[in-house]
Amino acid sequence: MVKINTSFLFGMLIIFFVFPTASSAGPRGTPKEPIVFNNPQIEKDYLELAEELRCLVCQNQNLIDSNAELADDLRREVAKMLKQGKNKEQVTEFMVDRYGDFVLYNPPLKSSTWLLWGGPFVLMFFALFIMLRKINAANSEKNTASSELSEQEKEKLQAILKPSPNKKG
Amino acid sequence: MKKQFMTPLIIFGFLVVLLVVGLMKAKYVRDVPSPLIGKPVPEFSIPTVGDQQKNFSSEELKGQVSLVNIWASWCVSCRAEHRLLNALAQQGINIYGINYKDELVDARGWLSAYGNPYIKSAHDISGRTGIDWGVYGTPETFVIDNKGMIRYKHTGPIYQDDITEKVLPLIEQLKAEQLKAES
Numbered sequence: 342m343v344k345i346n347t348s349f350l351f352g353m354l355i356i357f358f359v360f361p362t363a364s365s366a367g368p369r370g371t372p373k374e375p376i377v378f379n380n381p382q383i384e385k386d387y388l389e390l391a392e393e394l395r396c397l398v399c400q401n402q403n404l405i406d407s408n409a410e411l412a413d414d415l416r417r418e419v420a421k422m423l424k425q426g427k428n429k430e431q432v433t434e435f436m437v438d439r440y441g442d443f444v445l446y447n448p449p450l451k452s453s454t455w456l457l458w459g460g461p462f463v464l465m466f467f468a469l470f471i472m473l474r475k476i477n478a479a480n481s482e483k484n485t486a487s488s489e490l491s492e493q494e495k496e497k498l499q500a501i502l503k504p505s506p507n508k509k510g
Numbered sequence: 511m512k513k514q515f516m517t518p519l520i521i522f523g524f525l526v527v528l529l530v531v532g533l534m535k536a537k538y539v540r541d542v543p544s545p546l547i548g549k550p551v552p553e554f555s556i557p558t559v560g561d562q563q564k565n566f567s568s569e570e571l572k573g574q575v576s577l578v579n580i581w582a583s584w585c586v587s588c589r590a591e592h593r594l595l596n597a598l599a600q601q602g603i604n605i606y607g608i609n610y611k612d613e614l615v616d617a618r619g620w621l622s623a624y625g626n627p628y629i630k631s632a633h634d635i636s637g638r639t640g641i642d643w644g645v646y647g648t649p650e651t652f653v654i655d656n657k658g659m660i661r662y663k664h665t666g667p668i669y670q671d672d673i674t675e676k677v678l679p680l681i682e683q684l685k686a687e688q689l690k691a692e693s
Contacts, residue, residue, distance in 0.1 A: 397646030410611070411646055414637050439644040441545040 373413065376420045383423045390419050390432055395444050403446060544644055544663040551578070551658050552642035559609050559617045559631040566606070566632040572658035575684040576604035577651055577677070579628070580640060582612045583620035585648040587667040592624050594668060599627035603681060607631030610640045610648050653680050656688040 378384035388405065394415070396407035404412050404419070415436070422432050436444045448454050490498065546552070555567035571578070579595060581588045599605050607628035609617045614633060621631075634640055643652070646665075653662040662680055664672055 411637070414641060418638075418641060438545060439641060440646065441543055441644075443543070 373417075376417060378420070378424075380424075386429050387420050387423055390423075390429055391416055393446050394419070394433075394436055395446055397440055397444065544660075546644055546652075546660045547663060549660055551652075551654060551660055552639070554632065554634075554639045554642065556632045556634060556639060559607070559614065559621070559633045562614070562633070564630075566630050568658070571606065571654050573656055574604055575656055575681055575688060576606055576629075576654045577681075578606045578608060578643075578654055579652075580608045580610050580643065580645050580648050580650040581631075582610045582648050583616040584612065585610075588649040589624065591649055591667040591669075592627075594670060594673060595627040596625045598673065598677075604629060608639060608643065608645075609633050610645060611635065611637045651677070653677060653684070655684045656691070 376387075378387065391405035392403050394404045396402045396404055396409055396412040396415075398409035398411050399407045402412075404416050418435075419432055422435065423429075427435075433445070442448050442454075448457065450458050551568045551571050553568045555565045555569075558564050558566045577595075577598070581592075595605055605627050607630070609631045611634065613635075617631070617633065621628075632639060637645075643650070649667055651664040651668050652660050655661050661684060662676065664676070668677070
């Protein structure tokens with residue numbers, strides 16, 4: 342039996358109506374202006390970086406997809422650094438220094454990530470190994486079955502092949 | 511014959527174990543390990559919330575063991591942990607604040623309403639200092655040693671358990687290190 346506590350529900354309703362701002366709370370700051378590029382190469386670098394860098398707030402989105410406040414700040418920071426003449430590696434280093442390898446959607450190969458990079462190959466070789474074994478097993482079974490007959494089978498065969506006089510009409 | 515049925519079952523069992531372990535770990539997944547641990551605090555010098563004429567600089571964090579707490583008045587879980595920070599400040603723990611992307615009037619209102627555990631708070635309106643600290647979800651709390659090195663980071667609201675199990679023992683250890691270095 343589930344008994345609904347009406348005063349609890351009523352309380353929740355009051356909270357929702359009295360504090361509507363609780364759900365829309367977010368960082369404050371000066372209004373933002375769009376990011377503008379004069380140089381197509383910088384714009385291209387910017388777009389590539391914003392695709393490769395992960396948003397720390399919505400962790401399954403990259404900077405370019407994310408609507409989070411921090412993602413916007415980081416996009417601006419990336420644009421600013423590129424405009425200052427920094428290259429893509431320097432910008433990536435800046436991000437990794439602050440947020441770790443986690444910001445990279447393309448993580449570097451090192452001791453802590455070997456499983457990530459090598460895992461699929463290990464699994465593939467394991468699957469290949471199992472498959473070859475299965476195929477071999479199936480083949481050898483077929484070979485023994487077709488090439489040699491047991492004594493019982495030979496007798497049965499002889500019996501079938503022997504012409505039986507009584508059935509001749 | 512029996513073996514043929516067992517193989518998928520074993521694989522299934524293995525997958526279940528894998529997924530259960532993944533689910534149990536899931537709540538920690540948001541915790542991005544900070545590359546700043548073991549590094550000096552990022553340099554900054556920006557006006558304080560209390561007095562815009564005065565700056566709070568990272569230099570001030572050297573020579574003492576302290577907590578740096580990233581907070582904002584718009585941050586709901588900051589309010590949840592605030593009581594604990596007040597209690598820590600009363601115990602004599604040095605707590606500094608970085609007020610992250612907040613309007614001055616809101617930040618001041620918050621401190622007068624809920625108490626001010628901070629020796630001083632930097633007013634990081636642009637969030638640029640926050641980026642240097644690798645902030646991605648307020649509140650965040652850092653433990654700083656007397657050399658101005660970041661020794662621990664806690665992301666999200668801090669709970670009593672975190673304080674008694676992690677923060678306070680670490681502070682004790684760092685204070686002991688400081689005494690040893692000075693003697």
